[in-house]
Amino acid sequence: MCCSPAFPQVRYARGHRVLLASARVTVHHAAGVGYQRAAGVYERSRPSYPMAALAELADALPLEAGRTVVDLGAGTGKFTRLLALTGAEVIAVEPVTEMRERLAELLPGVRVTAGTAEATGLPDGCADAVVAAQSWHWFQEEEALAEVERLLRPGGSLALVWNTYDTSVPWVRDYQDIVFRLAPRDLPSPLDDGWRKAFTDRAGWSRVHERHWPNLHSTTVSDVVERMTSSSHIAVMDPAEQERVRAEVEAVLAGHDATRGNAAVEMPYTTDVYWVRRR
Known part of the structure; x- marks a missing residue:
């Protein structure tokens, strides 16, 4: 069975990283502070993921009863609750106290x-699968990948999942433009496809498999505004x-x-899913 000792909370900021007690582990300032402030809005305003x-x-x-999956950067549990439906034992790992408390609740x-x-x-070797939903881009990739390799049993898999805006819709494109324009230069982005190189350059992993689904989020104009304010780099303002x-x-x-004068609105996302298997 996997179990974890108490792990230190976020302590203080230095530059753009929020330092933890372990000298080699950091959380980006925007995530460490922004998600502390916006945990409730994050849960309320963000989409889930398609059952497909x-x-x-x-x-x-695979995920099923008798297997264990570790959910890295689990946040408030948007994907965690879906993983639990598979019957697998789920262990959610989340460094930000406010997000973690909301998830546990x-x-x-x-x-x-x-x-x-x-x-x-x-x-070591406590997981059959590791999943990172809406979070891998925040991690220090080399260190995170080494940790995943340590956790996985032989033949285990890693899955990366993101909801990204469908910018083929004009109002969503203009909305995302605000996000990008206000983002600091060092802000990680799920749209940066550079993570793939880590698996092509590193021995012991299969090729990357991928699937993509439309994900229409029924929401309100008010919550679309709140979705912006829950973005990590906005929440720290x-x-x-x-x-x-x-x-x-x-x-x-x-x-x-599409959004003028409407209380209800459909916000289109694309759910991007990638997985690799440990040889």
Whole structure:
């Protein structure tokens, strides 16, 4: 059985990293501080994932009763709750206290532990699969990959999952433009495809398998605005800056027929799923 000792909380910021007690482990400032402030909004305003994506991974990894999956950077448990439906034992790893507490409150049947992707505190060979949903781009890739290799049993798999905006829709494209324009230069992005190189250059992994699904999120204009304010680099802003961002987002939404004057709105995402197997 996997189990984890108590892991230190985020302590303080230096530069763009929030340092943990372990000298080799850091959490990006935007994630460490931003998600502390926005845990509730994050849970409320962000989409889940298509059941088809879960079914694909459940077959591919596979996930079922008697197997163990570690969910890295689990946040408030958006994907964790789906993993639990497979019958596998799920261990959720989340470094940000506020996110972790929210996850434990929402999913009392799931084991939740403090830790990072680079230092989970879990035993060697404790997992049949490791999943990172909406989180791999935050990790220090070399250290995280070494930790995944340590956790996986022979033949185990790693899955990476992201919800990304469908920018073929004009108002969503304008919305994402705000996100990108306000992002600091060192902010990690799920749209950076450079993570693939780690698996082509590293022995012991299969080729990358991938599938993509449309993911239409039924929400409200108000929650679309809140979705912006829950973005890590927006959540770290002071209240006056956040209010300016809010006004800009509201102006974008008022400028498109699909969102102007509507209380309810469908926000289109694409769910991107990738998995690799340890040889």
